[in-house]
Amino acid sequence: MSGNTASPWSAPTASGALDATVRVPGSKSITNRAYVLAALSQGPTLVRAPLDSRDARLMLGALSALGGSWEPSGADVRVQPLRPEGSDEASVVLGNAGTVARFTPALAGLGSRPVLFDGDEAIRRRPIAPLLRALRELGVDIDDEGRGAPPFTVRGHGGIAGGKVELDSSASSQFLSALLLAAPSFDSGVTVRLVGDAPPSEPHIAMTLDLLRRFGAAPERSGPEFHVPATSLACAEYTVEPDLSTAAPFAVAAAVTGGTVRIESWPEHTTQPGAWLRELLAELGQRAELDASGLTITGTGGIPGARLDLHEVGELTPVVAALLCFADGPSVISGVSHLRGHETDRLAALATELSRLGAQVRETEDGLAITPAPLHGGVFHTYDDHRLVMAGAVLGLRVPGVAVENPATVGKTFPGFTGAWQAMLG
Structure with a gap:
């Protein structure tokens, strides 16, 4: 209660x-994926008809904390690319938004400063440990004091190597989506091989792949294996x-x-x-x-x-x-x-x-x-x-x-x- x-x-x-x-x-799911990809793009993106809700505002707040910016344009939102600069610690407020907690830690790894992630008490109980393990294997410096849950700190070192990783995404398809969305900005892209039970909500995985293509990425899928090469993203307008x-x-x-x-x-x-x-x-x-x-x-x-x-x-x-x-x-x-x-x-x-x-x-x-x-x-x-x-x-x-x-x-x-x-x- x-x-x-x-x-x-x-x-x-x-x-x-x-x-x-x-x-x-x-759609909340589409809005927050579009915001992430817009922030990773080379130029601004006008996101048309996005959801205006707590989760969507938390995502925009997270992008601002990570060096991005945005401005309303009527019922639309114009998102500027991330410019992660400076060395002072930043904080990302997660609320109880699963998409924010899972999609933004990789973005912090692209910067060059420590970023603290924390939110409502409920978000500390939601699964995220398999994603944090996979991000570490791909080169992200994460300090969670062994909790496998928020609060945790991502210490950015100016980029993420990427490469191959195994991932158990059976608790949430968002673990997989988090890696795929950020992959175009990794030095070597990413190849994710799923292990364990199949992720729930296959449509959300298809949604992530579709948005990646709309923003210029070239994701590939072969059974339990997903590959997204490093590339420059761009999408002048996207309608939710x-x-x-x-x-x-x-x-x-x-x-x-x-x-x-x-x-x-x-x-x-x-x-x-x-x-x-x-x-x-x-x-x-x-x-x-x-x-x-x-x-x-x-x-x-x-x-x-x-x-x-x-x-x-x-x-x-x-x-x-x-x-x-x-x-x-x-x-x-x-x-x-x-x-x-x-x-x-x-x-x-x-x-x-x-x-x-x-x-x-x-x-x-x-x-x-x-x-x-x-x-x-x-x-x-x-x-x-x-x-x-x-x-x-x-x-x-x-x-x-x-x-x-x-x-x-x-x-x-x-x-x-x-x-x-x-x-x-x-």
């Missing part, structure tokens, strides 16, 4: 079938797609209420894991139609129980679990043991909070077993996790009296979420 003392948010209940059009903000994972609660709202929700600007082709929502909703008997204006979801009045392997789309688990509490029969979510190392232990949190409101939910070795039962109102604790706020909102559509704790934590990915949710309900 977060221990937040702010008043909880009374999640609104739908009075009938929805008929709404929604626009969601830019809407965040399809943030769209998830709005998409499933149509199924929960039996109404229609249109999500504007849904891309026809994308690497985002949230794109799987179309397939999921169709599998659950809902109608999901994509055209030039976006995705239209129409609920059909019933939700069947399902067995879902969410290994590649784990971040959708909180919202999907809330949806399945309204199913006609039992469901099982599998393949998401890695969620125990996210903003909180999401599996324990979901089992606790969904059960607290009346559902029968238990943890399994790698997921959740959900048996629907009559739900009732009460406090839905969110553990400083933005996706749990969204799950609580979904429950509130059909359950009066759901009080969602600490709604402001949703600012990690969508600061205007509660207002947009209320607007969807009219």
Whole structure:
């Protein structure tokens, strides 16, 4: 539990079938990858329609601390290349942003001064040790006093040798993405051979490779091995797609209420894991139609129980679990043991909070077993996790009296979420 003392948010209940059009903000995953690559480029990059949220601002703050600069340009952001100068110690504030904690230490190794990395208490519990080991093998000087976690200090020596390294990325695909994103600036690029279990969220790996190509790199992949040669990056403009994972609660709202929700600007082709929502909703008997204006979801009045392997789309688990509490029969979510190392232990949190409101939910070795039962109102604790706020909102559509704790934590990915949710309900 977060221990937040702010008043909880009374999640609104739908009075009938929805008929709404929604626009969601830019993708956090794409925004922060684009910012990193822009900072490593030879010239400025105009990042169009980026997400403006806590995680995105933390990334911009990290780049500023590392010798970069940026300026707003309307709804866009112009990012200048890193110019890491000076020898005085700098500090990078991580908050609880996994992308900042994992993507920026390598950038500090390109400079010539010590940089301290630390953030919220929660970030100290999130996995990062395999990445720190790999960075050391590639030539980065890191002092973590044996913790394998923040706080740690990167002592820059003016560059990173790079080369070949083995990496266990089974706890997070961000470990792999961190090495690949920085590799064009390493003296010898990087060749990463994955060991251990396959990384979760394959779409996020594809996203990293796609952005590298957009910025002029030439990544190669052969089975468990990835190679990114050293090269100069450049991209004058890059436009960020809407965040399809943030769209998830709005998409499933149509199924929960039996109404229609249109999500504007849904891309026809994308690497985002949230794109799987179309397939999921169709599998659950809902109608999901994509055209030039976006995705239209129409609920059909019933939700069947399902067995879902969410290994590649784990971040959708909180919202999907809330949806399945309204199913006609039992469901099982599998393949998401890695969620125990996210903003909180999401599996324990979901089992606790969904059960607290009346559902029968238990943890399994790698997921959740959900048996629907009559739900009732009460406090839905969110553990400083933005996706749990969204799950609580979904429950509130059909359950009066759901009080969602600490709604402001949703600012990690969508600061205007509660207002947009209320607007969807009219």
